[in-house]
Amino acid sequence: MSAPELSPAAETASSRLSVRVTALCWVLVLLDGLDLFVYGATLPGVLADRGFGLTAVTGGTIGSLTTFGMMLGALASGVVTDRIGRRKIILTGVVLFSFASAACALAPSVGFFGGARFVAGVGLGGLLPSAIAMVMEYAPPWRRNLAVTVVMTAHQAGGALAGALGMVIVESLGWRSVYWIGAVPIVVVLPVVAVLLPESLTFLLAKGKTERARAIADRFSVPLDAFAPEPDPGRRGGLRGLFAPSVRATTLLFWVASFAGLLLVYGVNTWLPTMMRANGYNLGSAISFLLVINVGGIAGMLVAGRLADRFGSRPVAITWFALTAAGVGLLALKMPLLVTYVVVFLTGGWLFSAQTLIYASVGAYYPADSRATALGWVSGVGRLGAVFGPWLGGILVAGGLSALGFGVFALAGLLGAVMVSLVRRLPKPVVLPRRTQHA
Known part of the structure; x- marks a missing residue:
């Protein structure tokens, strides 16, 4: 299927919108990686907190529980997002792992902490595939794969940031402080993303929501035909x-x-x-x-x-x-x-x-x-x-x-x-x- 020919102005507008979506999703995937890897970065501090009572065996179990939550989140979001849209799943994922991070910071017991990490995993697992789908649908065909790999560099950067926070903050402020940082996105990032991130035009057109898609296309001055799914x-x-x-x-x-x-x-x-x-x-x-x-x-x-x-x-x-x-x-x-x-x-x-x-x-x-x-x-x-x-x-x-x-x-x-x-x-x-x- 040939790409529709675009005027220079339309191509520029589409490229700018793609950069906006990719940049927003990069930030979200960075937070996804940060919240995923922060557990390993804080684990030595949590184990050293004798009053909390986490053992190495239980620590490993909680790590597996987080991964299991990610699996469930990815599977569930994969079914739901093609029905309700990418944007809602992405925003829901941010809400889940942000609240879960705050719950980890407040956790009164190991069991509560493990439950919060499971919920965080559900949010983390749901966000990533929806963000990748969104980026692919807005990226021009000639740089679609690059857009995906650029977004995924954020996951590695999130891991590096988690390690840096673990080294700098845990010893001086305690392990709970790092999880408070993980709760910041719901206050700072979520409102910005909710305003700036549009729903996928390809998804809207595939679902027959043409008027809503046209409103978004007009808002960003992009040609709607460029996002039409292949019949x-x-x-x-x-x-x-x-x-x-x-x-x-x-x-x-x-x-x-x-x-x-x-x-x-x-x-x-x-x-x-x-x-x-x-x-x-x-x-x-x-x-x-x-x-x-x-x-x-x-x-x-x-x-x-x-x-x-x-x-x-x-x-x-x-x-x-x-x-x-x-x-x-x-x-x-x-x-x-x-x-x-x-x-x-x-x-x-x-x-x-x-x-x-x-x-x-x-x-x-x-x-x-x-x-x-x-x-x-x-x-x-x-x-x-x-x-x-x-x-x-x-x-x-x-x-x-x-x-x-x-x-x-x-x-x-x-x-x-x-x-x-x-x-x-x-x-x-x-x-x-x-x-x-x-x-």
Whole structure:
């Protein structure tokens, strides 16, 4: 389907609106990442608070409970958002994790604290796929994959911010103070987003809400035709649309690939310092590898987005998963420290963006009226890998099999590459270049 030809003024207006939506969603995903990773950053302080009574075992259970909440939030939002809209789910997610953060700050008991983290997980899991769907629907076709990867850099930045807050604030002001910071979005960010973030025009048109879509298009001076969903009277939207004969196998393949991708992300992020220390590196270097791999993740997403816009998200995802497998496998070898840092950085660049490219790929395989459902479910099913990866790494480390752990995580990368490679190819869309379309 060819992109409609736009006048220079209309193209500029559409580009500005895309930048606005991407920037707002970037901030929201930053807060999502901050609230997700703040638990790990504050956990040492919570465990040290003898009066609170959290044990290491219970702390691990609460971490899993948060991930389980994220899975439920992603699955539920994936169904609901294609019915009520992206904007409502995004705003609801901010409300949930902000209130939950305040509840953590006030928690009188470990049980109350665990319940609040579960609620936070529901909000966090629901926000991310809806934000990605929103960004994809407003981004011009020639930079759609880049827009997704740019937004996902915010997740890594949120993790880095959580770590910085944990180091700077916990010791001086206590662990509860960090959770009070996590409650700030509902007062500061939510009102701004509620005013500035429009509903998805593609969603509104897919649902037949033309007048409301036209009002938004007129407000931002953008051509409504540029957001019209591709007509297909025979398709089914929502959850049923994921199992239509044309995409049934694709749905299952993306689910398994997401499982492998999030198993890698959470498994490696959780156990990399421990496995590297068991591999002969000192404690300081082992911990620094975690920072390096996440910095590599931010850089890798920006590179992957540009490559995916040029060559397609599917082939880049396949390559990135395969390179992740090679990089993780190399870490089982004892190498010179500088070489190890380079390998860790590159592996981070491939590892985190491989999972992000699954999200970008999913958006291209489903119509507007089931896209957010597809993203929600691929994220939700993938969360099973987020639970399984840290558990599997713990079993291997506890058994003194850290070197084998690198091999197992490398196999997960190969599994992701194989699953995405089995997804059928889409015909390359005809997209007019940004400037030559006015020639």
